[in-house]
Amino acid sequence: MTRTHRTSATLPDGRSIHYYDERPGRARPSAPAAPPAAPVPSTLRWDPTTEDWVLMAPHRAARTALGPHCPLCASSPPEVTEIPGGAYDVAVFDNRFPALGGPGGPPAGGDRALLASAPASGRCEVVSFSSDHDTPLARLPLTRVRTVVDAWADRTRELNRMAAVEQVVCFENRGAEVGASLSHPHGQIYAYPWMPERFRRMHESARAAELRGESCVFCRVRQAEEEAGSRVVARTAHWSAFVPFAARWPYEVHLYARRHVPDLDALTDGERDDLARIYRSLLRRFESVAEAPLPYMAVWTQAAARRERHLAHVRAQVFSSHRSPTVVKRPAAGELGAGAFVSEASPERTAEALRAADPAWEHEGVSA
Missing domain, CATH: 3.30.428.10 (HIT-like)
Incomplete structure (x- = not known):
């Protein structure tokens, strides 16, 4: 299948965007550099009864939801969206309403206060599968699905390099009934600063099997x-x-x-x-x-x-x-x-x- 070509840029508010194209040399509009976006007001709070972190992100209640103007369609003046320029194959960009992204992270080890809290470091990204507003991932050409796979893999590699990241999770909610706030086909990537409980349990299961030989x-x-x-x-x-x-x-x-x-x-x-x-x-x-x-x-x-x-x-x-x-x-x-x-x-x-x-x-x- 066609191999993927990545072009990265900076949005006017300082967030990053990455285009994944199925052919090289595709022109992309330059976005002027800008000061970083405001710090994310999210925190982690420790639940000592379950020994797991809970992510507190009340600002996400104001995130973009279903409406007449889609933020994932390509920008077409005078309508400006999250994605500059015309039609694109796959685009990945920093979420405007991230649950993760502040400095620092949860303290290492088990020595923590009963009511401990920590900054919610990490990263939240949006993956738009296509500039086509009406075609879900299931109905895109195989070459486009392969481009999505390449984007997932590339972002996994890049996010794993961040010192504050412990677990990268690619996911999709398809349908408002299961939590999708936008109808444009898309997924998300969360780079957590800790290993969430379900992943930790599966990891411990694998470790226990290894210890048993x-x-x-x-x-x-x-x-x-x-x-x-x-x-x-x-x-x-x-x-x-x-x-x-x-x-x-x-x-x-x-x-x-x-x-x-x-x-x-x-x-x-x-x-x-x-x-x-x-x-x-x-x-x-x-x-x-x-x-x-x-x-x-x-x-x-x-x-x-x-x-x-x-x-x-x-x-x-x-x-x-x-x-x-x-x-x-x-x-x-x-x-x-x-x-x-x-x-x-x-x-x-x-x-x-x-x-x-x-x-x-x-x-x-x-x-x-």
């Missing part, structure tokens, strides 16, 4: 799911997508690299090409498995910036809280309060429905 727990899960077969949704030479044995959501698919590899930046060209095919196919299945497209959330799990990277195995979770476009699973007190999910869907039947939901997969090198 076992091989990678994620490699073994992927292999076991492929051998069982009943929950496999799609597979390529380099990737495997399956509904997990212990799925929590009405529709939930895990997408694993078939090679033990820590993050998106470490993928080969062939693995990235393959990822574009199977990821687009997977999103199309969420569009067509019900009578109308299901809103979904997608999140990538990658190695921490510096902590025992050999234990990590890159993978994505794509899931929907909707059983149908109008029926929603809302976790209640017993689930959110106790942290014990109750699944009302059969993973095997869900996988069967998703396997049948993208009839075009045979023409894209994706098999079930």
Whole structure:
């Protein structure tokens, strides 16, 4: 597939923007240098009962929401958006309303006050998948999906180099029903200054397996799911997508690299090409498995910036809280309060429905 070319610039308010183009030499308007944006009024507060940080970002309540003027479409005078110039392929820029980004970060180690707080360092970026306002990632050409993969990988590498960053997470909320405040197809990247609790638990699971003398727990899960077969949704030479044995959501698919590899930046060209095919196919299945497209959330799990990277195995979770476009699973007190999910869907039947939901997969090198 076409390889990606990056051009970086500075927006008038000091934020960074990166264009990822599918052909070199594309002219980009210069943005004049400007003083840095105002410090982010976010803080981290420590919960000693769960030993985890909580991110406090009240200013995000005023962020841009659905409205007549889209901030992710290309600027066209007199309408000025977040992205200068005309049509673009993929653009990544610093979020105007970041939850992370101040100086400093959480103190290292476990020696902290009972009611400890710390600056919310790190970075929040927006990833606009295309200047096309109406075409979701599932319907973009494969070359564009591959460009998105390259942008994720490039930003993972660059953000991991920041001293204050511990965990880079690429994610997408597709649909206002699951939290998307803009309809223009886009995702986000959070570079956290600590390893969030769910990622920490998975990391500790991998470490415990290593201490027992076992091989990678994620490699073994992927292999076991492929051998069982009943929950496999799609597979390529380099990737495997399956509904997990212990799925929590009405529709939930895990997408694993078939090679033990820590993050998106470490993928080969062939693995990235393959990822574009199977990821687009997977999103199309969420569009067509019900009578109308299901809103979904997608999140990538990658190695921490510096902590025992050999234990990590890159993978994505794509899931929907909707059983149908109008029926929603809302976790209640017993689930959110106790942290014990109750699944009302059969993973095997869900996988069967998703396997049948993208009839075009045979023409894209994706098999079930």
